[in-house]
Amino acid sequence: xxxxxxxxxxxxxxxxxxxxxxxxxxxxxxxxxxxxxxxxxxxxxxxxxxxxxxxxxxxxxxxxxxxxxxxxxxxxxxxxxxxxxxxxxxxxxxxxxxxxxxxxxxxxxxxxxxxxxxxxxxxxxxxxxxxxxxxxxxxxxxxxxxxxxxxxxxxxxxxxxxxxxxxxxxxxxxxxxxxxxxxxxxxxxxxxxxxxxxxxxxxxxxxxxxxxxxxxxxxxxxxxxxxxxxxxxxxxxxxxxxxxxxxxxxxxxxxxxxxxxxxxxxxxxxxxxxxxxxxxxxxxxxxxxxxxxxxxxxxxxxxxxxxxxxxxxxxxxxxxxxxxxxxxxxxxxxxxxxxxxxxxxxxxxxxxxxxxxxxxxxxxxxxxxxxxxxxxxxxxxxxxxxxxxxxxxxxxxxxxxxxxxxxxxxxxxxxxxxxxxxxxxxxxxxxxxxxxxxxxxxxxxxxxxxxxxxxxxxxxxxxxxxxxxxxxxxxxxxxxxxxxxxxxxxxxxxxxxxxxxxxxxxxxxxxxxxxxxxxxxxxxxxxxxxxxxxxxxxxxxxxxxxxxxxxxxxxxxxxxxxxxxxxxxxxxxxxxxxxxxxxxxxxxxx
Amino acid sequence: xxxxxxxxxxxxxxxxxxxxxxxxxxxxxxxxxxxxxxxxxxxxxxxxxxxxxxxxxxxxxxxxxxxxxxxxxxxxxxxxxxxxxxxxxxxxxxxxxxxxxxxxxxxxxxxxxxxxxxxxxxxxxxxxxxxxxxxxxxxxxxxxxxxxxxxxxxxxxxxxxxxxx
Numbered sequence: 001x002x003x004x005x006x007x008x009x010x011x012x013x014x015x016x017x018x019x020x021x022x023x024x025x026x027x028x029x030x031x032x033x034x035x036x037x038x039x040x041x042x043x044x045x046x047x048x049x050x051x052x053x054x055x056x057x058x059x060x061x062x063x064x065x066x067x068x069x070x071x072x073x074x075x076x077x078x079x080x081x082x083x084x085x086x087x088x089x090x091x092x093x094x095x096x097x098x099x100x101x102x103x104x105x106x107x108x109x110x111x112x113x114x115x116x117x118x119x120x121x122x123x124x125x126x127x128x129x130x131x132x133x134x135x136x137x138x139x140x141x142x143x144x145x146x147x148x149x150x151x152x153x154x155x156x157x158x159x160x161x162x163x164x165x166x167x168x169x170x171x172x173x174x175x176x177x178x179x180x181x182x183x184x185x186x187x188x189x190x191x192x193x194x195x196x197x198x199x200x201x202x203x204x205x206x207x208x209x210x211x212x213x214x215x216x217x218x219x220x221x222x223x224x225x226x227x228x229x230x231x232x233x234x235x236x237x238x239x240x241x242x243x244x245x246x247x248x249x250x251x252x253x254x255x256x257x258x259x260x261x262x263x264x265x266x267x268x269x270x271x272x273x274x275x276x277x278x279x280x281x282x283x284x285x286x287x288x289x290x291x292x293x294x295x296x297x298x299x300x301x302x303x304x305x306x307x308x309x310x311x312x313x314x315x316x317x318x319x320x321x322x323x324x325x326x327x328x329x330x331x332x333x334x335x336x337x338x339x340x341x342x343x344x345x346x347x348x349x350x351x352x353x354x355x356x357x358x359x360x361x362x363x364x365x366x367x368x369x370x371x372x373x374x375x376x377x378x379x380x381x382x383x384x385x386x387x388x389x390x391x392x393x394x395x396x397x398x399x400x401x402x403x404x405x406x407x408x409x410x411x412x413x414x415x416x417x418x419x420x421x422x423x424x425x426x427x428x429x430x431x432x433x434x435x436x437x438x439x440x441x442x443x444x445x446x447x448x449x450x451x452x453x454x455x456x457x458x459x460x461x462x463x464x465x466x467x468x469x470x471x472x473x474x475x476x477x478x479x480x481x482x483x484x485x486x487x488x489x490x491x492x493x494x495x496x497x498x499x500x501x502x503x504x505x506x507x508x509x510x511x512x513x514x515x516x517x518x519x520x521x522x523x524x525x526x527x528x529x530x531x532x533x534x535x536x537x538x539x540x541x542x543x544x545x546x547x548x549x550x551x552x553x554x555x556x557x558x559x560x561x562x563x564x565x566x567x568x569x570x571x572x573x574x575x576x577x578x579x580x581x582x583x584x585x586x587x588x589x590x
Numbered sequence: 591x592x593x594x595x596x597x598x599x600x601x602x603x604x605x606x607x608x609x610x611x612x613x614x615x616x617x618x619x620x621x622x623x624x625x626x627x628x629x630x631x632x633x634x635x636x637x638x639x640x641x642x643x644x645x646x647x648x649x650x651x652x653x654x655x656x657x658x659x660x661x662x663x664x665x666x667x668x669x670x671x672x673x674x675x676x677x678x679x680x681x682x683x684x685x686x687x688x689x690x691x692x693x694x695x696x697x698x699x700x701x702x703x704x705x706x707x708x709x710x711x712x713x714x715x716x717x718x719x720x721x722x723x724x725x726x727x728x729x730x731x732x733x734x735x736x737x738x739x740x741x742x743x744x745x746x747x748x749x750x751x752x753x754x755x
Contacts, residue, residue, distance in 0.1 A: 120662030
């Protein structure tokens with residue numbers, strides 16, 4: 001393999017790799033705007049100019065050295081762009097000498113000639129690549145005193161993306177993304193010189209399912225999200241790495257939180273799952289149920305009136321009633337939306353405490369949702385996990401398809417259902433009204449919580465520590481992004497500055513800390529009150545128990561999962577290689 | 591320990607020990623001050639007009655076509671006491687952004703003028719207003735309506751900033 005020398009550091013790269021790729025894989029950053037590892041090379045921003053030289057060879061083909069042993073290098077007379085120059089053996093690259101720095105400063109000055117510098121208004125400020133480079137690779141001076149070009153602003157490219165032509169630096173990342181990744185070739189450059197701008201072809205819209213990824217790859221604030229526009233400055237949010245709950249793909253995400261409210265979901269790079277991308281559904285819809293319509297108190301129904309009670313009261317009311325039924329009259333329903341930890345504890349509760357055979361969950365398949373890129377037909381995050389952990393009927397126990405009949409024939413009188421509102425199962429929901437006793441663990445108000453006899457306030461995925469198993473069997477860990485009363489003690493340093501230092505009379509920290517608990521904690525508490533002695537204190541203890549009990553999870557723990565960005569079921573001892581993830585630009589310090 | 595040395599009466603001479611001449615001296619000083627020109631003022635009736643460099647209550651500049659502020663949030667970020675809250679929203683004006691909500695908690699404000707220094711639009715300045723009295727914590731959180739001051743009243747501070755900032 002060719003060996004190249006970048007500023008004295010010798011690195012080995014595969015044949016055909018470009019200098020910038022080889023550098024990034026070895027942790028060396030070469031400034032660039034238009035290059036992106038997933039897109040074709042455009043080479044139009046000229047920011048990655050480097051000085052390249054070749055080791056001189058003697059006529060016999062060996063490398064030539066001076067008398068004191070230093071290599072004789074023939075430098076190219078002009079600088080080359082690192083993004084389209086392929087590595088070759090004996091190549092020498094300088095990325096930080098005065099010639100290169102001077103070129104970078106010139107490029108920055110050139111890019112900033114017509115850039116409006118409206119950072120105070122621009123949403124990208126704080127995580128802008130141009131802003132970052134203006135600090136690091138520019139001398140901060142402009143010789144341009146003439147009128148700047150004015151171009152159209154606030155152009156809607158589609159339902160989710162707004163384009164501001166003035167801020168655009170014409171890197172063409174969005175054009176290439178639309179063509180090569182999103183496969184909707186509707187964008188193009190029009191006009192020339194400093195009047196160049198990007199337009200949609202006539203009569204088209206950039207309304208792809210993956211359209212919002214252009215917002216992240218845009219190095220400046222030319223492309224902004226319609227949903228997130230002006231909601232907050234990026235430095236006011238805290239960012240937590242999480243997993244998308246939109247479908248079974250398990251895309252890695254970054255949750256932006258301010259005032260205990262999710263404001264933005266962005267993709268997080270994981271080359272084995274979603275690479276750099278996330279679908280618009282995952283960004284826009286998965287956090288609504290975290291912010292809105294939450295069950296914040298445990299409630300019980302007595303004489304058809306719902307009343308708020310403490311957890312202990314709800315628990316004793318539930319247990320009192322559970323004891324009235326035979327184990328064959330109780331059904332436990334898990335959920336493909338729940339974490340592995342919740343599901344494991346639930347099935348343990350069903351099998352060892354209730355001793356019921358009726359245990360199942362309702363998978364959700366939507367053929368219209370799936371595609372051949374990221375979106376899966378299975379629209380729940382943890383169906384694989386639920387099956388793997390044994391949320392299935394035992395022997396001749398009822399499954400969910402037989403449940404309605406079983407309720408009508410009075411075989412099932414009591415149901416315990418976790419994290420599923422059955423809003424898409426109207427007939428089953430209707431039959432639930434005939435149940436004698438219904439216990440739900442719910443995060444959001446729904447028709448189900450209206451008819452439930454006991455409702456335990458459940459934390460959502462954004463408030464718990466846990467793991468999901470995606471459709472490929474990859475177990476991925478996530479941590480809480482939002483503060484609840486229960487996780488407050490461990491959230492301190494993770495909260496944004498404003499959330500951390502708010503006092504009761506400040507108007508900016510008025511969102512409540514909800515009184516909800518993770519599913520495994522509620523079930524463990526129920527079980528312990530019914531005679532068990534389970535000692536789960538944290539989610540990782542539950543997970544350790546899973547790895548002992550379920551063979552396919554053997555050898556996993558949270559630390560390893562985090563290290564390898566997820567471990568595949570049954571392959572904990574053969575994890576995927578840890579890669580250097582490319583990050584274009586992000587909020588610093590994050 | 592019985593201290594007999596270095597006590598007050600040992601240090602006084604005979605006339606001082608008498609006290610009467612000393613009282614007369616003191617009274618002379620008092621009467622003299624009564625006829626000297628005053629340098630205090632009878633405050634509530636007679637108000638002070640501070641110089642432009644005075645750092646009073648921070649206010650927002652109100653121009654003819656509305657506030658200057660574009661809700662960039664830098665004042666909120668730089669504020670060491672976290673006194674400022676800004677919530678932006680979109681408008682149809684040329685400057686696309688405006689503060690939907692702008693609040694300064696005067697109980698938190700320490701009058702450091704960092705907000706004024708960091709403001710890219712010269713939209714928040716320190717006024718000459720020093721009379722800050724509130725009857726409740728809620729009252730001390732000033733909303734945008736109370737913060738906006740017409741630009742004419744702030745001319746000398748803006749002039750001062752241009753000279754010395």
